[in-house]
Amino acid sequence: MGTPLAPCAARTDVSHSKPVAIELCLMCRSVRVDTSPIHDRGVFAERSFRKGEMIEECPLLVISAQEADNLDELANYIFECEDDYAVPLGLGCFYNHSRTANAETVIDPDGRTLTIIAARSIRRNEEITINYNGAPDDPTPLPFEDEVPNH
Secondary structure: OOOOOOOOOEEEEOOOOEEEEEOOOHHHHOEEEEEOOOOOEEEEEOOOEOOOOEEEEEEEEEEOHHHHHOOHHHHHHOEEEOOEEEEEOOOHHHOEEOOOOOEEEEEEOOOOEEEEEEOOOEOOOOEEEEOOOOOOOOOOOOHHHHOOOOO
C-alpha cells in the first residue's frame, strides 16, 4: 500500500467520464502545520517560495452573517467575504497574523477561494504569515493583538 494522497489529488474530465490526469497537489507537500511561536499552531514552508508564487488555494465555505453569529467557537477563523463571511478550508485557518507578513491573501468570492501568495521570498522552515487587515505591511492593530505582543 502506498502513502495516502492529500485531499486535492485527482481530476475527472466530465465530458468523457474518465480520469484525465492524476495531479499530485504539490502545494500540499510544500507547507505543513507545526507549533508556532506566534500562536499555538501555524503554517510553515517545507520548501522555499519566490515572491509572487502561490502557496495554497483554499476553498471557502461561505456563510451568512446570521450563521457566523452562531459560530462562537470558529470566530477566530472566519474571514469577511463581501456581504457574507467565509471559513477557509485546507490550511487556511492556520495562517497566523503578522503586521510584517511574508504572504498576502486574495479572496475570490465567485470562485469561493482564498489564495495565499508569497509577498516576498520565504525560506524553507519559515512560518508563513498573513496580515488579517489585508495588505502584508498594514500596521493597523487588531483587537486581539494585546494578547499576542509584537505580531
